[in-house]
Amino acid sequence: MAKADLVFTQGPVFTADPARTRASSLAVVGDRIVAVGHDEVRELIGPSTEVVDLTGKLLVPGFQDAHVHAVFAGVELAECDLTETVGVDDYVNLIRAYADAHPDRAWITGGGWSMESFEGGLPTRQLLDAVVPDRPVLLSNRDHHGAWANTRALELAGITADTPDPADGRIEREADGTPSGMLQEGATALVSRLLPASTPKDRIAGLLRAQRLLHSLGITAWQDAMLGSLNGQPDPSDAYVAAALDGSLTARVTGALWWDRARGAEQIPELVARREKLTTGRFRATSVKIMQDGVAENFTAAMTTPYLDGCGCATGNSGLSFVDPEALRGYVTELDALDFQVHFHALGDRAVREALNAIEAAVTANGRRGNRHHLAHLQVVHPDDLARFAQLGAIANIQPLWAAHEPQMDELTIPFLGPERAAWQYPFGDLLRAGATLAAGSDWPVSSPDPIAGIHVAVNRREPESTDPRVFYPEQRLDLVTALTAYTAGTAHVNGLDNTGSLQAGNLADLVVLDRDILTAPPEEIAEAKVEQTYVGGRLVHSV
Secondary structure (H helix, E strand, O other), X not given: OOXXXXXXXXXXXXXXXXXXOEEOEEEEEOOEEEEEEOHHHHHHOOOOOEXXXXXXXXXXXXEEEEEEOHHHHHHHOOOEEOOOOOOHHHHHHHHHHHHHHOXXXXXXXXXXXXXXXXXXXXXXXXXXXXXXXXXOEEEEEOOOOEEEEOHHHHHHHOXXXXXXXXXXXXXXXXXXXXXXXXXXXXXXXXXXOOOOOOOHHHHHHHHHHHHHHHHHOOEEEEEEEEEOOEXXXXXXXXXXXXXXXXXXXXXXXXXXXXXXXXXXXXHHHHHHHHHHHXXXXXXXXXXXXXXXXXXXXXXXXXXXXXXXXXXXXXXXXXXXXXXXXXXXXXXXXXXXXXXXXXXXXXXXXXXHHHHHHHHXXXXXXXXXXXXXXXXXXXXXXXXXXXXXXXXXXXXXXXXXXXXOOOHHHHHXXXXXXXXXXXXXXXXXXXXXXXXXXEEEOOOOOOOOOOHHHHHHHHHHOOOOOOOOOOOOOHHHOOOHHHHHHHHHHHHHHHOOOOOOOOOOOOOEOOEEEEOOOOOOXXXXXXXXXXXXXXXXXXXXXXXX
């Protein structure tokens, strides 16, 4: 056998290969793994072989993110960034500083503020008016299901006390009906449609900015969860195609084409054409994203029973199903017959059930075509639906960072779900025990894209560095190997990258070196691990 280009020795190596989960050495020729084992692999070391000593470290498959908005996040990093704090005074100072530093910008845009920072999760226009009175301001919240606008932005959009709520959103109002400055879900589009359009150059810069960050966190592949335009955000597809063609896209990316919920099956031929047009190089647009509901914090996640009010009594609101459930079955059946993967946004238990019902209809009509449909977020899953994932081959796409006690959960969610339904949240352990395949992602920029932090929360059900001793429904914790596998082999399966995600001879050499062996460390120390090197196809794309 030819000598290797790259050899890792002195282990440990976590392979995510069920036949051999641990090894101590691995060899690479070109972009492929050629050997995984122990001392015998050293025989492939030649005079020009690069040798990496893993003593005290850990080699793992490249992490993959099953649900991320990379281009959007990368563009947002260059705007008014509020993600690093939860203090209202800090927000004010950051917004003022950004506005002062960019006097030429017609609009102040960005986001990352947290709902926990404001009473009821609702900031006011007056707070923004005091900082930027003369230019319109629109700042997305951290989950990007709402936005904070100043009075000038509302005026330009023509939003008044007489403006009705859109069907897929809500305008928060003051006591006399005047818009308060908080826009929920589809109502954000009333303002965001006025934003200056980003340029292709902006989007490519955003993609490359995001790619650098993701590689630094050990991420070698991802699924972009929205290729299309929504609420004024531009379609990132052109950035991916350009980067794939010129070779600057070093990651492997699967794109989910946006399903326009204002339309029906007539858009399917357009999706087929876009799939063919956009798929090139390391970029494949083979999935379709259907956003079935909203989020629990603003009561738009679709539930089987009504939300509670502040007194614990049932309201008349059970959330929103953005796509008619009966029509959804037909759409998914047709998409499945065309060999699209369907990527559902499903937070509430009713939305989860509606998505599973649609997959069941597709399986009944088309048989099992192996399209690897997946449901992302899964905040509330009714116990009756847990076993259906395995039965239907539906993949559970989890965002582990959200499964912890923190103010947004404890103050804005649990009281309005009630104790029984709150205990159905993020049931990772139950899904695993019911036989579901787990994949994992971040939903960045909604939350951190760091897989190690996500793995930490999946195992501990507590945020890293949290001083809160409570464990968030401890029976739903995952063991470390399962969590690691979800971020590697599980997400590779969702992304259709079957020659990645595990370290086996013949697979692509997408690899990450961690600075310690988290498999032997105490679980509460997982988040302390850092990425030292990231390789894609045997090529070093990040090194500290």
